[in-house]
Amino acid sequence: MPLSQDTTHVLLATLRERLGDRHVLTEPDDIAPALVESRGLYRGTALAVVRPGSTEEVAATVRACAEAGVPIVAQGGNTGLTGGGVPYGGVVLSLARLNRVRSVDPGDAAITVEAGVILADVQAAADEAGMLFPLSYASEGSARIGGSLATNAGGTAVLAYGNARDLVLGLEVVLADGRIWNGLKALRKNNAGYDLKHLFIGSEGTLGIITAAVLKLFPKPVSRSVGFVGLPSFRTAVGLFQRMSRAADRDLTAFEVLPRFGLEIVLKHVPGAVRPLAGDHAVYALVELSSTRPDADTASELEGLLGSAIEDGLIEDATIGTSEAQNTGLWSLREHLSDVQKAEGGSIKHDVSVPLSRLADFLEQATEACEREMPGLRVCAFGHAGDGNIHFNLSQPVGMDKAAYLAEWSRFNRIVHDIVSSMGGSIAAEHGVGLIKREELALYADPVGLDLMRHLKAALDPHDLMNPGKIVALGDDAPPALPV
Amino acid sequence: MPLSQDTTHVLLATLRERLGDRHVLTEPDDIAPALVESRGLYRGTALAVVRPGSTEEVAATVRACAEAGVPIVAQGGNTGLTGGGVPYGGVVLSLARLNRVRSVDPGDAAITVEAGVILADVQAAADEAGMLFPLSYASEGSARIGGSLATNAGGTAVLAYGNARDLVLGLEVVLADGRIWNGLKALRKNNAGYDLKHLFIGSEGTLGIITAAVLKLFPKPVSRSVGFVGLPSFRTAVGLFQRMSRAADRDLTAFEVLPRFGLEIVLKHVPGAVRPLAGDHAVYALVELSSTRPDADTASELEGLLGSAIEDGLIEDATIGTSEAQNTGLWSLREHLSDVQKAEGGSIKHDVSVPLSRLADFLEQATEACEREMPGLRVCAFGHAGDGNIHFNLSQPVGMDKAAYLAEWSRFNRIVHDIVSSMGGSIAAEHGVGLIKREELALYADPVGLDLMRHLKAALDPHDLMNPGKIVALGDDAPPALPV
DSSP states (O other), X not given: OOOOHHHHHHHHHHXXXXXXXXXXXXXXXXXXXXXXXXXXXXXXBOSEEEOOSSHHHHHHHHHHHHHHTOOEEEESSOOOSSSTTOOBSSEEEEOTTOOOEEEEEGGGTEEEEETTSBHHHHHHHHHHTTEEOOOOOTTTTTOBHHHHHHTTOOOTTHHHHOOGGGGEEEEEEEETXXXXXXXXXXXXXXXXXXXXXXXXXXXXXXXXXXXXXXXXXXXXXXXXXXXXXXXXXXXXXHHHHHHHHHXXXXXXXXXXXXXXXXXXXXXXXXXXXOOSSSSOOSEEEEEXXXXXXXXXXXXXXXXXXXXXXXXXXXXXXXXXXXXXXXXXXXXXXHHTHHHHGGGGSOEEOOEEEOOGGGHHHHHHHHHHHHHHHSTTOEEEEEEEGGGTEEEEEEEOOTTSOHHHHHTTHHHHHHHHHHHHHHTTOBSXXXXXXXXXXXXXXXXXXXXXXHHHHHHHHHHHOTTOOBSTTSSSOOSTTOOOSSOO | OOOOHHHHHHHHHHXXXXXXXXXXXOSHHHHGGGGBOTTSOOBOBOSEEEOXXXXXXXXXXXXXXXXXXXXXXXXXXXXXXXXTTOOBSSEEEEOTTOOOEEEEEGGGTEEEEETTSBHHHHHHHHHHTTEEOOOXXXXXXXXXXXXXXXXXXXXXXXXXXXXXXXXXXXXXXXXXXXXXXXXXXXXXXXXXXXXXXXXXXTXXXXXXXXXXXXXXXXXXXXXXXEEEEEESOHHHHHHHHHHHHHHHGGGEEEEEEEEHHHXXXXXXHSTTOOOSSSSOOSEEEEEEEEXXXXXXXXXXXXXXXXXXXXXXXXXXXXXXXXXXXXXXHHXXXXXXXXXXXXXXXXXXXXXXXXXXGGHHHHHHHHHHHHHHHSTTOEEEEEEEGGGXXXXXXXXXXXTSOHHHHHTXXXXXXXXXXXXXXXXXXXXXXXXXXXXXXXXXXXXXSOHXXXXXXXXXXXXXXXXXXXXXXXXXXXXXXOOOSSOO
């Protein structure tokens, strides 16, 4: 819907008056970073980037935009991977100035933070209080917690601590009409009516804007051991996970996998990266045990588990870090994999999950189907195997034109997502839907469930002004879903 | 809204045709048990009790009722404690015949069950497969899992495993218009749009009817130790919990408290109950450590923790079960407390939670305020201290007329809930809202949040036919909230 110049003018004047001139940015250079996402796949437009400094100012901004009929896209660190934070007209509402840790309460094992606090700073505030905030993923140094919650972020600690959603005790949210819902309770049990917080967590700013949250804290592990394991196949990796999760249960705090191709490109592109095992293996698993028990000896525990797995012929080789520096080094092999794919050209990415019992089947079938579709394509399937969540990424054939390769995105979506769907999986496991999965969701979601999502969107945001066109498209003027 | 005889006649004929005559009960004797709740506080009315045998039959029933404009109350085991399952006109839809365990999948650590499976049977099916389904509470032998989920039940395993909500991977729900949403996914990560399951869990049948669920399973503990501790005060009990939860963390699987009065009435009314500690203590804690680690020695761990707490003067005395029979005996002292209160006359009950750091303050202030209000009244505050959740129950003064005492329910609600509310607590921690807390919710909920609940109810159930008058009252003809 085109806006009249008058409407725009009045809105910007209102916002300047309310937030101060310097927090209403309209110069092209100032707003440019807010128009793109981290992979550069989407490029949007916006009237302005506004930076409210408090929940009340967020509410005032939303009210002013609602009155003017102007859409709002909330942004935290703008580190999302689905185009969910890219604006197509309207106002970008930055949460960056809502960056206060309101309180740290070790006695309640809780921390109350504003939406703009950087994830690493939440972790640091918890750490200073002698506690752990476990949510952790690659962009934690710039991602802001409001975005982590709005996308229900996953990451590497989900196995033991759950997704972002599971770490939330309470929320404060500005609704589409500018009212503030205060649900900032630090309670472990609360059945006082519908659980509103879960409606907003994972809704990617399409139903309201999260402005603050009460998060769970945990005791800090006092013992941690990290192993790097060489395996003949993904199937044996799944077997190792099932075995370890039964034996170590709550001590098993990470189980990640990467393929030979993944390890090789990390070793190739990351200066100082060291090959962890002498031989060559089809698949690698990074496993971590940790415990808060004073008497815990996770090193012996891990040695025992991996030793018996070698004896039983389940795994080919393994190494265990003998210092925190070595542990960090092993982890960095896994963590760099997200970055180094760029150096290998175009990458068509799928963030999928399947029931654990189907994970090996999925990887075999999807790999075969993609390699058959385009010989030379290099499958880089890695990630959170313990959660059944794989980043099934496809690096382009060596020498192929990158743009020509990326133009095939839809075709590979269909191949991979058809297999995922046939196994009862999810086409959007931890990164969310945003733009890039919107039409895929429309294709694969249970039709009644999809209709219910549209109905909820229409009920909570009747004028379709909160991050319109993301997750579901209500109007005809929604932005295109696939990168253009 | 009174129904015409014609409407009723046509509806019952339709239901009989669809479900079979013997599954549409209208004889007063047949429907009587469905009109009351377990405490006998409420007594309702119904046109019929219908017993569909499949999800499709549930959907057909809901469609028929929707067409006729007849309200529906879903019932599982009818063990709820809030009047949430009591019908006031309309049709009671029993889930009892949807009692199939659809699959047990140890490889996915998941089980798929229909809503009418009795909670204890879910536990048994998991156990047979060598796994644990941890949800556990007093009525588990007759409660049905659909009701557990519709009320987001809590119980004794929340500390380690979470509330019912946290144990759900996927749901199948019949919506208010009779459509079936199939969200039966066995996934640990799924961000494919809004998380619809959390909307229905805890909504007490007011937004839709849960017909099946995929639930999480866990490894079975191989080592378990139970201790019974005597303490000078609730404050020291909270201190003991914080200390133990830091040291034992994920091994601490229960931390329950009961007052001297609670233990004494258990010993008085339960044949064969044995006093666990020689002396007399103001407060008792039941603590449990369990572990799945093959090398775990929870007995030594518990001995170490309680031993040092005695040395430090935090606790007065403690005993540790030396056999599973002893462990079960210690647990039964806590479990019988729910029942034996009846033998002491009228009980005004509050199911509340506060942040853990305020728990001792709450107990002190609320006890003093209630005892001041009615000398002779006997406070029986017990429950899930580790979750900040206390059943703050008030047994009548000895010799007082029971009805006269129960007539004071509202007055004590105000005293207790005012204190809870001032501490950021919840007036409905684990039992839900139903009827008995509806007006309390209206009084204490954040007004914007309450309005959002009403808005959701109106959006998902526009004709107010799904368990009307529970949680929130939309129309003027809602049943009365307090027992009459």
